[in-house]
Amino acid sequence: MSDKEGGASEGGLNVTLTLRLLMHGKEVGSIIGKKGETVKKMREESGARINISEGSSPERIVTITGPTEGIFKAFSMIAEKFEEDITAAMTNSTVTSHPPVTLRLVFPGSQCGSLIGKGGSKIKEIRETTGAQVQVAGDMLPESTERAVTISGTPQAITQCVRHICSVILESPPKGATIPYRPKTMPGAGHPVFQQQQQQQHASQAFTIQGQYAFPHQDEWMPLSPQVLRSWRYPTTLLAA
Template sequence: MSKSEAQISAKLRQSYENDLQAMAPQTMMFPGLHPMAMMATAGIGYGSRGLYAGQAPYPGMYPAGAPSGAGDSQETTFLYIPNNAVGAIIGTKGSHIRNIIRFSGASVKIAPLDESKPQDTQTERKVTIVGSPEAQWKAQYLIFEKMREEGFVAGSDDVRLTVEIMVPSSQVGRIIGKGGQNVRELQRVTGSVIKLPEQGSSPQEDETIVHIIGPFFSVQSAQRRIRAMVLQSVVPPQGRQRGRRSSKEHGEPSETLPQPQP
């Protein structure tokens, strides 16, 4: 490698690291999501309006359809769009929805109309999105952005949609918190509306639906925070696991660490 090439490479690397550092405060709002997922959509629509302004720094660094989190566990999200927006999301001969799938790497399927119900009573269609956290970000982003482009909001208002995610019914109390303090804090921090069954009601299924309503960045932050809360309760911290193994290996009594209170 020549000296000039080495200098260019070093500058690119420094710029890349600076970009990641600049993204660090935002990633706290979206736990579990790789910063490059946000940077991949930075030059599209919402990004040019302020929060993530500017183009993705280096085309090809984060290739479409192959997010860095492709090996992450798959998540399922349900997004509801107005019935009259379905044509715009699908595009001519399915061109737009194919582009969403190709760019995001997620599975995106729009439910057909329910033939057992009158068409004029069906105002929304259910979009099922399956993919990694990074794929979820991209697919949902492109749907919100297409809605904005097609004029489904007035003026500079943000598109507000309803998103549903499933959580273990055993974790609903933890998400709500004592006296509803956790869910109120989630709504305050994310700016979204979050609806769960009332605390104390007996769950009918193993999983419970969480309804999240708001603009794109608000519902994304709420999704990521709720999923992180569930994950923390299911997977013990690595340090705690190592401590227990170490105690057993040395024949010492293991210390029971206090569990987070719901």
């Protein structure tokens, strides 16, 4: 998603962008920090506006708006914060492999074809150039015309990958109206029993190594009723290529 202000030069110096990330509550809490200190620092140092959607959904939308260099700085700071979280979580772990940082962006589906390229040529080029893994969802996110794009790698690789993606989307504006993805609120999210379960979940889960910050496995939620669990199922498979 982008808004051009002036000409879009090769370096994107005259362009203001708006990018949207899809995060789970634990990720959001990490970038907000104690008393909002972390996100405040990110805003001040990057010069980008960072807004987080309200609500009690397990997913939140984080919107980053600003000049291109501000956007890249904000992404770099977010990726580095998640890297710190992974390192801290593995301090007393017996796992030897260090999982990559993972960010999920959402883009209008009409722009994703350009991002993939003919026969997958563009996305292959981005992977090889940046060293990051990039996956574009095959289907739209629920009740929207947006698709998820998942980026994994080192903070440096992720920032370079975002640069390449921004270049592509600036050259390929979305076609037609875009229906943005809005995460749904969990049924019963405000109920004290749910809040207690959620606190216990967050306290014990730490990091799900596969796909960093992935949804809790269903068996971890089983103290709640199967009927409620069925109503909460989100199509997380959309986030895979």
